Amino acid sequence: MNPYSSIGFIGLGVMGSAMCANLARKSSLPVHVFDTSKEALAEAVASGAQPAESATAVARAADIVFLSLPSIDQVETVCAELARAGERLTTIVDMSTSDVARTRALAKALGERGIALIDAPVARTREAAVKGTLMISVGASDAGFAAVQPLLALMGSDVLHCGPVGNGQTIKILNNMLVFMTVSALSEIITLGRRAGFDGETLFNLLSKGSADSFVLRNHGMKSLVPDSFPEKVFPLVYAIKDAGLALNLAREADFEPHIANYTYDLMCRARDAGFGQNYHPAIVQLVDGRVTPSTNEPD
Known part of the structure; x- marks a missing residue:
């Protein structure tokens, strides 16, 4: 049984836009999206996603939020905003490539607020992102991996549980x-x-x-x-x-x-x-x- 009823996605760059499109088309769940680029946001809406005005708005609409951002600096900033606003938010999945030690520290801080952080960075090409055939290396507990794996499988053909948080990175x-x-x-x-x-x-x-x-x-x-x-x-x-x-x-x-x-x-x-x-x-x-x-x- 899918533990999530609504998805959020933040960061619609070269890889994120394609991954988000696969979630919007395949998940059968509403996907709420935000990016500072109006063009990227419009493209996501064309794929079936629902636009949000901010990361805060995404957190208020979704119980799981996926991130595809340039670095851990942006991930930490966005996670702080999500944690402040997400009354229903239970899980954040960082699909960026982020610093390992800072990822683990962030997971601990979010965990104290009742939010699980899972790291799930992606490998392979833009073409693989479009086709949904990415390799996704996941750092999570066994239960956390089991919960997110069906959604990650919509974006990747090889979804690998690598161990606890940080191991995916x-x-x-x-x-x-x-x-x-x-x-x-x-x-x-x-x-x-x-x-x-x-x-x-x-x-x-x-x-x-x-x-x-x-x-x-x-x-x-x-x-x-x-x-x-x-x-x-x-x-x-x-x-x-x-x-x-x-x-x-x-x-x-x-x-x-x-x-x-x-x-x-x-x-x-x-x-x-x-x-x-x-x-x-x-x-x-x-x-x-x-x-x-x-x-x-x-x-x-």
Whole structure:
């Protein structure tokens, strides 16, 4: 039996808008939405959601609220507003990528007010968000996971219970860091291959037939590095740097010095400083292959 009678969703960005649309279309429950973007709000309404004037209005209308926000800073601010206003609110599900320690501290504070916080960050692409085939790593009690799993399954094909609150964020952060490190490695490989006489498409097609194959090679490599395409509004470098910073925070807390992760983080920061902060994060290849220096975004 579904323990919830009304859903809230706050944060209708690139991923959030698609996830919210799946909830509105598939859940059979009213979905109350809020975002500061009027265009995003209108798009959600077109998908069947009901607009709200504020986060407070969402909290007053829903007993479970999903968040898809840029960082833990916004999550903490919105959760404080929800807790003040949500007379019927029992559960908040943070689908953002957030700091682990601060997520656990927030869960404790909300729990003292009778509100359960579940972390459920998402992985995979915008296309997966549209299709409802995201990977969702969930940090929750057994009972909490059982309650939210049917709703999360409307947005993801792989809904994974990773343990208590904070563990979902840990898995997501490590997943992203591994992707970033792999993109860094692929940037070097495509540079070496091109200088050895291969075009990028032939090189990666051949590598995909052997043990070097991976999702990142076929997705980030073939779809971005090969055509040299790094559009804006597709997981930009500034988002990648934020997530990589969270991974380095985990490393510090574990008293571990991750050399490859540190190098990749530094490379992404240099690419941001060269003017690619809003570009799709595989744009780092332009520093790796020497076309661009950290001091300019103009080719050498």
